[in-house]
Amino acid sequence: MTTIRDVAKLAGVGLGTASRAISGNGVVSTKTLAKVEQAVRTLNFSPSKVARSLSSKTQGLVGIYFPSFEGTYFAPILQAIEKELREQDLHMVTATNFGSGTRRERAVQGMRFLIERQCDGVLVLDTYTHDADLKAFKKQIPHMVVVNRLVPGMVADSFPIDHDLAGRMAAQSLIELGHRRFAVMHSERHSSDVDVRIQAFKSQLQKNKCPKPTEFIIDGLLTFPNAWKTSEQIAQSKQINFTALFCATDVVAMAAMSRMQTAGIDIPGQVSVLGYDNAEMAAYTYPSLSTVHIPSKETAVNACRRLLNQTFGLQLPVIRSFQPAMIWRDSVRSLVSSK
Amino acid sequence: MTTIRDVAKLAGVGLGTASRAISGNGVVSTKTLAKVEQAVRTLNFSPSKVARSLSSKTQGLVGIYFPSFEGTYFAPILQAIEKELREQDLHMVTATNFGSGTRRERAVQGMRFLIERQCDGVLVLDTYTHDADLKAFKKQIPHMVVVNRLVPGMVADSFPIDHDLAGRMAAQSLIELGHRRFAVMHSERHSSDVDVRIQAFKSQLQKNKCPKPTEFIIDGLLTFPNAWKTSEQIAQSKQINFTALFCATDVVAMAAMSRMQTAGIDIPGQVSVLGYDNAEMAAYTYPSLSTVHIPSKETAVNACRRLLNQTFGLQLPVIRSFQPAMIWRDSVRSLVSSK
DNA sequence: CTGTTAGCGCGTTCAG
DNA sequence: CTGAACGCGCTAACAG
Numbered sequence: 001m002t003t004i005r006d007v008a009k010l011a012g013v014g015l016g017t018a019s020r021a022i023s024g025n026g027v028v029s030t031k032t033l034a035k036v037e038q039a040v041r042t043l044n045f046s047p048s049k050v051a052r053s054l055s056s057k058t059q060g061l062v063g064i065y066f067p068s069f070e071g072t073y074f075a076p077i078l079q080a081i082e083k084e085l086r087e088q089d090l091h092m093v094t095a096t097n098f099g100s101g102t103r104r105e106r107a108v109q110g111m112r113f114l115i116e117r118q119c120d121g122v123l124v125l126d127t128y129t130h131d132a133d134l135k136a137f138k139k140q141i142p143h144m145v146v147v148n149r150l151v152p153g154m155v156a157d158s159f160p161i162d163h164d165l166a167g168r169m170a171a172q173s174l175i176e177l178g179h180r181r182f183a184v185m186h187s188e189r190h191s192s193d194v195d196v197r198i199q200a201f202k203s204q205l206q207k208n209k210c211p212k213p214t215e216f217i218i219d220g221l222l223t224f225p226n227a228w229k230t231s232e233q234i235a236q237s238k239q240i241n242f243t244a245l246f247c248a249t250d251v252v253a254m255a256a257m258s259r260m261q262t263a264g265i266d267i268p269g270q271v272s273v274l275g276y277d278n279a280e281m282a283a284y285t286y287p288s289l290s291t292v293h294i295p296s297k298e299t300a301v302n303a304c305r306r307l308l309n310q311t312f313g314l315q316l317p318v319i320r321s322f323q324p325a326m327i328w329r330d331s332v333r334s335l336v337s338s339k
Numbered sequence: 340m341t342t343i344r345d346v347a348k349l350a351g352v353g354l355g356t357a358s359r360a361i362s363g364n365g366v367v368s369t370k371t372l373a374k375v376e377q378a379v380r381t382l383n384f385s386p387s388k389v390a391r392s393l394s395s396k397t398q399g400l401v402g403i404y405f406p407s408f409e410g411t412y413f414a415p416i417l418q419a420i421e422k423e424l425r426e427q428d429l430h431m432v433t434a435t436n437f438g439s440g441t442r443r444e445r446a447v448q449g450m451r452f453l454i455e456r457q458c459d460g461v462l463v464l465d466t467y468t469h470d471a472d473l474k475a476f477k478k479q480i481p482h483m484v485v486v487n488r489l490v491p492g493m494v495a496d497s498f499p500i501d502h503d504l505a506g507r508m509a510a511q512s513l514i515e516l517g518h519r520r521f522a523v524m525h526s527e528r529h530s531s532d533v534d535v536r537i538q539a540f541k542s543q544l545q546k547n548k549c550p551k552p553t554e555f556i557i558d559g560l561l562t563f564p565n566a567w568k569t570s571e572q573i574a575q576s577k578q579i580n581f582t583a584l585f586c587a588t589d590v591v592a593m594a595a596m597s598r599m600q601t602a603g604i605d606i607p608g609q610v611s612v613l614g615y616d617n618a619e620m621a622a623y624t625y626p627s628l629s630t631v632h633i634p635s636k637e638t639a640v641n642a643c644r645r646l647l648n649q650t651f652g653l654q655l656p657v658i659r660s661f662q663p664a665m666i667w668r669d670s671v672r673s674l675v676s677s678k
Numbered sequence: 679c680t681g682t683t684a685g686c687g688c689g690t691t692c693a694g
Numbered sequence: 695c696t697g698a699a700c701g702c703g704c705t706a707a708c709a710g
Contacts, residue, residue, distance in 0.1 A: 014681035051703030069418040079408040261625040286600040353697035390687035
């Protein structure tokens with residue numbers, strides 16, 4: 001191992017000078033700077049991040065908690081965050097939701113793992129932990145921001161997503177296309193943001209005096225297999241008394257489409273299907289999936305920027321408000337004659 | 340910040356004793372151990388990972404290089420690795436392929452990022468870097484293993500996947516179902532493992548005296564949009580002179596199916612489609628996608644175990660050989676009457 | 679502008 | 695079995 005001491009010796013300067021020259025903190029004359037740089041190059045010196053961390057009390061490390069790498073939801077977000085961090089020469093440590101106990105307990109374990117790693121800041125993408133958990137963590141971590149929820153007492157560090165608006169938009173748009181009889185597929189055991197969008201959807205229906213939607217409730221998480229299984233109910237039903245099915249996520253929508261089509265149900269001929277999230281893949285199903293675009297990536301990236309600003313004193317611009325948007329593709333048909 | 344010094348003081352023991360009690364290295368009498376533990380608890384003490392790293396020369400950090408979080412390929416692998424590491428109380432730092440320059444250059448940048456972080460070990464999932472690059476890195480990193488390629492001079496640390504076998508299996512299986520006229524869709528600019536499977540597929544065709552397959556070549560990476568675009572060639576062709584299309588990945592297969600179906604082509608009635616990888620989603624397209632299962636996750640996990648054994652002196656079992664397997668679903672039809 | 683000194687918090691010698 | 699001293703590699707504060 002070659003240390004900064006070696007560099008100083010070779011360059012014929014003091015240790016402090018070498019340190020200043022290399023770290024860039026403090027002033028050094030152009031001449032000595034050149035000497036040090038020369039020595040660094042010949043020794044192929046690279047300063048120890050660990051020693052630097054110990055002394056400077058900062059690791060350049062941000063922790064990210066999220067449920068899972070799998071599925072279509074978190075990957076794009078992680079990719080964007082990774083890029084954001086690399087640009088600042090920072091890195092991240094991840095923790096996902098596994099282990100033993102309830103989902104909340106596992107989330108808490110994940111957070112603890114991050115805390116033990118002594119991250120400079122933590123970004124939380126989670127709906128399982130309770131507000132109280134988060135507030136408790138807040139005390140143990142220098143900085144923390146939360147995506148996709150609004151934590152009381154942490155509003156400046158919260159980056160919620162407006163699922164209420166998105167859910168209402170979904171219903172309203174479908175109604176404007178002439179649909180009146182609906183079904184929804186979701187889970188009451190996935191997460192609260194799912195409940196919000198579904199409630200919003202239903203209340204918008206009610207506001208328009210539509211009959212109550214048929215509900216297909218998935219028992220557990222919104223995974224492909226679970227959604228597939230629940231879709232059997234549609235596939236096997238004698239007759240379908242709705243023209244549009246609103247699914248809590250694109251994953252659910254894809255599984256439902258696949259299952260219904262396997263049973264010979266025509267989409268969108270017999271049933272229009274609307275997804276939610278706008279996963280990349282949704283454009284490449286057959287028929288291509290109409291969906292509600294949720295600005296998850298933008299929200300997460302800006303939360304990340306806020307975190308970096310707080311934690312490392314940066315001045316990155318942060319935007320807090322993004323709108324959902326309807327994405328029309330082929331899985332939804334219009335029941336009104338085009339004008 | 341509460342240090343081990345505080346613990347020692349509170350417990351009324353020497354600093355060294357406290358250290359031994361807490362780290363578990365060295366012997367301490369049961370009595371003093373209890374005293375120290377008590378102090379740790381009341382102070383809610385947690386030793387500084389950084390200081391520990393500086394002194395012990397090990398961070399408990401493994402670096403993972405892979406092209407991207409996105410797509411269907413790496414997420415399950417990462418999830419499995421994350422689990423593996425958490426079980427050993429280790430964590431990971433990731434680097435993906437972005438930045439400027441060629442893909443190889445960006446990969447090198449990613450690897451450098453990992454090296455600068457002074458990981459104890461690095462796991463490489465990459466086909467862009469050259470063997471020489473990897474060998475150069477090897478000298479700068481304590482330990483390194485490579486997945487999905489066989490690097491000369493690093494065979495013990497290489498965990499290749501047998502794409503040749505998988506490609507031949509794919510062809511042979513399709514032939515046994517009565518197919519004789521084929522098409523393949525792939526890219527010559529994606530990565531070498533893609534070339535291998537396609538070559539193997541074609542050579543197996545030749546071995547069976549099948550006519551040369553029609554080739555649809557994607558210009559660039561094997562992404563949904565690129566595959567979709569290339570599939571236009573099939574969608575717009577007057578007549579289709581093949582009964583089965585072999586796609587280099589499931590992503591390609593999904594996009595191709597979607598595009599062809601949009602053009603009114605019946606799958607598998609007119610064209611059978613075979614994917615490659617066995618992504619989770621492949622079971623939830625319509626029709627569900629037949630594919631070649633590639634044991635990527637198992638291979639990566641075992642490479643990871645090898646790395647942990649080497650780096651941290653563990654004794655995890657590591658298996659080196661996994662077989663690909665055909666997964667039959669609904670996108671391929673048999674042309675032979677069932678016996 | 680530069681060199682020297684003193685920590686950062688922990689592990690690991692050594693005597694005792 | 696225990697306690698005091700030293701060192702990991704670097705940054706920061708202080709004189710010069």
